[in-house]
Amino acid sequence: LQRAEDVGYISPTEVQEQSLPVLLSGQDCILHAQTGSGKTLAYLLAVFSAIDVGRSSVQALVIVPTRELGIQVTKVARLLAAKTCNVMALLDGGMLTRQKSWLKAEPPAIIVATVASLCQMVEKRAFSLGSIKILVIDEVDFIFGSSKQVNSLRKILNSYTAASSRQTIFASASIPQHNRFVHDCVQHKWTKSDVVHVHVNPVQPMPSHLRHTYVICSKKERLHVLLSLLERDAPKSVIIFVAQQSEKSKRAGNPPSSTLVVEFLRA
Ligand SMILES: Nc1ncnc2c1ncn2[C@@H]1O[C@H](COP(=O)(O)OP(=O)(O)OP(=O)(O)O)[C@@H](O)[C@H]1O
Structure with missing residues (x-):
């Protein structure tokens, strides 16, 4: 102590x-x-x-x-x-x-x-x-x-x-x-x-000014849907959580989705 x-x-x-x-x-x-x-x-x-x-x-x-x-x-x-x-x-x-x-x-x-x-x-x-x-x-x-x-x-x-x-x-x-x-x-x-x-501190209820939205789509469509949402809403700032790229996708030579999102935001 x-x-x-x-x-x-x-x-x-x-x-x-x-x-x-x-x-x-x-x-x-x-x-x-x-x-x-x-x-x-x-x-x-x-x-x-x-x-x-x-x-x-x-x-x-x-x-x-x-x-x-x-x-x-x-x-x-x-x-x-x-x-x-x-x-x-x-x-x-x-x-x-x-x-x-x-x-x-x-x-x-x-x-x-x-x-x-x-x-x-x-x-x-x-x-x-x-x-x-x-x-x-x-x-x-x-x-x-x-x-x-x-x-x-x-x-x-x-x-x-x-x-x-x-x-x-x-x-x-x-x-x-x-x-x-x-x-x-x-x-x-x-x-x-x-x-x-x-x-202690059970999670506080969500502040009333926040709005939750979700979109249901197939796994294949996820990136496309995310990019369309970004285009539609054009947020001033955004935090995007992406999963690790699978070994299978790496071996197939696909770029990781994080790279694609960053390239999209830069464009
Ligand atoms: N008694 C204290 N006085 C001042 N700062 C503190 C004290 N205890 C912890 N902190 C600081 O608060 C921050 C969060 O603490 P900590 O990482 O222990 O939280 P946690 O509950 O373990 O979080 P997580 O669930 O993310 O692991 C750290 O920067 C830590 O240095």
Whole structure:
């Protein structure tokens, strides 16, 4: 807590105020609060409270759905660690071969990892998760919603580690059917039975001056429809979310849709 204050976190946000007594007492917790409310700092303070920085073993694991989020979390963890312990990022697209030898030579106290990279390392026996004291799953709704990641996540929760011997924290801005999720956590032994659900700042209703519109079209027509909407509405500014280009489309030599949209806006 002193270190958090030293780096500029003077007073806690609402989710931190409500969750820190639970987290620092070592109880399992579901941190459910909107984006930007300070969940990352809350769970990282629990991580630093749980680990013994003098021990050379992997004691804390933070699972994130994407490389980008992993980079952000690692940055905050390193800021708080202030060289008292090592924080390693095992993220998709990273240098896993080099990291494998680092892991064996000097196990970091904290690992921030994407599901696939972590499982790859564990399956190659680069390290074991036997000494994990605290496990955090960030953006849990995203990971459980991804068919690619969910089976590996279940292994991390139930095979590689056990809920009875670790503190487990789930964090998310949105947990659809959250009462059901809390029930599943206990039922599937992802957490202990006294897991606490900290739910603050439920998403505010949409401001009345905003208008939602949607268009139903086939997958093939999506880009064409988007470009026609841009042409028709000619917005002053716009944020467009595009999915990753599929490998099949890359191999076929198609330009990514982001390039096509940018070219259209430039013209
Ligand atoms: N107690 C605090 N005092 C001041 N700033 C804070 C505090 N806690 C967090 N912040 C800042 O608020 C911003 C958002 O925090 P954070 O990333 O932890 O939110 P989050 O709830 O994890 O968001 P997301 O759901 O997007 O992961 C960050 O820039 C962080 O540095």
